[in-house]
Amino acid sequence: MNTNNTSRPKVLVMHALRPTSRQTTIDHLDSFREHLPEADVQYLHFQQPLPAEYENISPDVFVINYDFLNYRFTPLWPFIKNRHKKIAQRAGKVVAIAQDDFWANKHLDNWCMDWNVDRILTPIDNDLDVLYPRSIKHKEFRTALTGYVKSGPVPRTSLLRDRSIDLGQRVRDMPPHLGRLAQAKARQAVTMASAAKNAGLNVDVSTRVEDSFIGAAWFEFLSSCKFTVGMKGGASLHDPYGLTHTKVQAYLARHPEASFDEIEQKCFKGKDMKHQFTAISPRLFEASMAGTCQILERDDYLGVLEPWRDYVPLNRDFSNMDEVLNAMRDTERCQEIVANARIALVDSQMFDYSQLVETACGGLLPTQGGDCAQWNDFAEFLRFSRSAQELAPELHDAVMHALQSGYDLTSSTTAEHAHVNRILNRLSLSEWFQSIQAASASDPIGMRAPWIWRAL
Numbered sequence: 001m002n003t004n005n006t007s008r009p010k011v012l013v014m015h016a017l018r019p020t021s022r023q024t025t026i027d028h029l030d031s032f033r034e035h036l037p038e039a040d041v042q043y044l045h046f047q048q049p050l051p052a053e054y055e056n057i058s059p060d061v062f063v064i065n066y067d068f069l070n071y072r073f074t075p076l077w078p079f080i081k082n083r084h085k086k087i088a089q090r091a092g093k094v095v096a097i098a099q100d101d102f103w104a105n106k107h108l109d110n111w112c113m114d115w116n117v118d119r120i121l122t123p124i125d126n127d128l129d130v131l132y133p134r135s136i137k138h139k140e141f142r143t144a145l146t147g148y149v150k151s152g153p154v155p156r157t158s159l160l161r162d163r164s165i166d167l168g169q170r171v172r173d174m175p176p177h178l179g180r181l182a183q184a185k186a187r188q189a190v191t192m193a194s195a196a197k198n199a200g201l202n203v204d205v206s207t208r209v210e211d212s213f214i215g216a217a218w219f220e221f222l223s224s225c226k227f228t229v230g231m232k233g234g235a236s237l238h239d240p241y242g243l244t245h246t247k248v249q250a251y252l253a254r255h256p257e258a259s260f261d262e263i264e265q266k267c268f269k270g271k272d273m274k275h276q277f278t279a280i281s282p283r284l285f286e287a288s289m290a291g292t293c294q295i296l297e298r299d300d301y302l303g304v305l306e307p308w309r310d311y312v313p314l315n316r317d318f319s320n321m322d323e324v325l326n327a328m329r330d331t332e333r334c335q336e337i338v339a340n341a342r343i344a345l346v347d348s349q350m351f352d353y354s355q356l357v358e359t360a361c362g363g364l365l366p367t368q369g370g371d372c373a374q375w376n377d378f379a380e381f382l383r384f385s386r387s388a389q390e391l392a393p394e395l396h397d398a399v400m401h402a403l404q405s406g407y408d409l410t411s412s413t414t415a416e417h418a419h420v421n422r423i424l425n426r427l428s429l430s431e432w433f434q435s436i437q438a439a440s441a442s443d444p445i446g447m448r449a450p451w452i453w454r455a456l
Contacts, residue, residue, distance in 0.1 A: 009039040009365040010375050012059040012091070014084060016046050016067040023215050024147045024282045025067055031353035032063065032360075034151060039365060040372075042379050046083045051435045054378045055086040061364050062091035064115075066099040072107040073100075073242060081111055088115050093364045097121045099146055102277045103178065105131040106240035112139060121360055123279035124234075130275055131238060144360070146233075147282020148353040149289065149346050155219075157291035160226045160331045160338065166201035167193060167295075167328075168225030170218070173207040176252075176263045177245040179237030179272045183260060185230070188297065191318055192229045199325045205229075222290040227328055229314070230287075231297035234278035237271055244268050288345040293334040295324060302351070310341040384432035 013032050017025065033041040039060075044050075046068050071077050088094050096117045098108060101124050112120060112135045120135060121144035122128070129136045171189040174182040186207045193205035204225070213221050222228065239245055247267045252258060264272060280302060287294050294311040307313035312327050312334070314320065327334065345351060369375070 007368040007372060009061070009367075010057075010059045010369045010372065011036060011039045011041045011061045011063065011361065011365070012044055012057070012087065013041065013063045013065060014044045014046055014068055015065040016071065020214055021067065023218060024286075025065075026215075027150050027353065028147070028356065029065060031148070031151075031357055035354045035357040036361065036365075040369070040375070040379065042382055044084065044382065046080065048382075048385060050084070051381070051438065053374070054381060055084065056090065057087060057375055057378050058090040058092070059087065059375075060092040060366055060369055061095060061361055062088050062093070063095045063097065063360060064088075064117075066097050069096065069098055069108060069111070070100065072104040072111070073245075077104075077107060081107075082114075085115060092366070093118045095119045095121065095360050095364070097144065097360065099123060099279075100235075101131045102235045102238040103245070104240070104242045105238055107242070108132075109134050119360070119364070124277045127275050127277065131277070142359050144356055145280055145282075145351065147280075147285055148356050149285045149349075149351050151352055151354070154289055154342070154346055155223075157223045160291075160293060160335050163224055163226045164202065165204050165225040167196045167227045167229065168204045168221060168292075169193075169206075169228050169230070170212055170221075171205075171207050172209070174235075175245065175248065176260050177237065177239055177248040177268070178235035179268075180260065180264075181234055181236035181273070181276055181278070185233055188231055188314070189229055192295065192314070192321075192324075195318075195321050195325060196328070201325075201328065219286065219290055222286060222292050225290075225292050226331065226334070227293045227295055227312070228283070228287050229295040230281060230283055232278040232299055232301075233281050234276065236273045236276050237268060238275065238277065244271075285345055285351060288338075288341045291338055291342070293338050294341065295328075302345075304344045304348070304350070305341065308337070310337060310344055312337065381432065381435065 011032060013029060015029055017029065029043065033043075042059075068083075071080055094115060094117045096112055096115075096119070098120060099122075101108060101122050109132045111117075112132070117135070117139060119140045119142060120132070121142050122131075123144060123146050124131065125143045128141060132139070132141075135141075169189050171186045173186045176183070189205050190207065193203050196203045204221075212218075237244070244267060248263055251263060251266055255262070258266075284294070284301060295314050296305075296311045297316055298307055298313045301311075305311055312324055314324050
């Protein structure tokens with residue numbers, strides 16, 4: 001067992017990373033360990049099976065990330081919403097980081113109350129009483145962005161004139177149940193792409209999920225584009241329990257070619273555009289770091305960007321499209337715009353991930369942690385879990401079969417189990433495996449897919 005008796009403050013971050021998670025989410029989570037050097041930061045995937053004694057740990061701060069909370073959109077939520085709740089009950093402070101608050105917001109509001117969350121981070125700064133009618137009366141709210149600038153040297157990228165793609169973007173075609181405003185970003189991208197193609201420019205813009213880029217591939221793509229197009233994301237219709245989404249999906253199943261106007265009339269007539277929940281996209285920073293010139297809808301961007309100085313402004317009604325297309329041909333001028341945007345967004349260090357960590361944990365950490373013997377054992381258990389997962393290609397099928405067949409390390413004799421034994425012994429993972437096996441026996445969520453998630 002770990003005998004390191006460090007008395008540093010203890011921070012636990014619960015997440016839901018998958019192999020397909022966006023780099024932004026990975027950077028977001030990594031930032032806690034990077035920017036809290038005075039604390040012992042550990043990461044717990046919500047599907048991680050835990051031996052019973054580790055459900056009784058007492059972190060000083062327990063952070064629950066948005067990728068876990070976004071499961072409230074799914075049928076799994078009733079089964080996982082209280083995952084590792086015992087840890088929250090023993091934690092000094094509980095912090096929830098929310099995104100897309102307008103979707104299933106009642107589930108989120110009720111969960112925050114039930115878990116006795118102390119601080120809620122949200123990218124939305126208006127009409128919080130609509131989204132959090134219970135929590136707004138009792139909880140501390142802080143505004144946090146959906147993405148920040150990663151620390152370290154800014155990657156070197158090529159000049160605009162040397163790039164092969166004139167206009168590039170990937171935008172999700174948002175579902176109708178989030179209202180007309182949610183449709184605007186995809187509509188803007190498609191309209192801009194059509195105009196650029198007609199002007200003879202090389203365009204690579206898509207709203208199809210299968211065309212998305214995962215991890216570092218997104219930054220590589222963005223770095224090959226002279227221009228990208230964007231605006232604030234958000235919604236103009238909140239869906240308290242996800243029932244509007246269900247109604248819309250059922251209607252689309254019967255009428256797959258239905259227009260937005262038709263869906264609105266049939267599913268949420270008179271409810272749209274009463275509120276506008278908007279937030280800055282992480283791509284504002286990603287494009288700046290990639291040295292890509294941004295064509296943005298005229299708006300307030302963190303109070304630091306000015307049209308024609310830091311970005312090329314596109315009117316909401318596209319009435320200045322010809323002006324924008326002419327500007328795209330002047331790469332020298334646009335190179336200056338790129339430089340200005342980088343100064344405002346990146347070089348200023350006003351929006352790096354240290355700001356997220358301060359927003360989440362500022363004022364909550366004690367000067368030193370309490371009794372940490374059990375915490376150290378818990379951290380050692382998580383370390384073994386990470387070691388095992390890093391070898392998932394070698395262990396996956398064999399270990400899954402072993403778990404599901406009630407494999408006993410001491411008595412199994414098949415060749416497959418012998419192979420598992422050799423690997424576990426070589427990596428000093430036998431004790432860890434027995435712990436996982438015991439925990440999984442009474443843990444259907446952890447047993448469901450203990451190897452498909454990604455550890456930190």
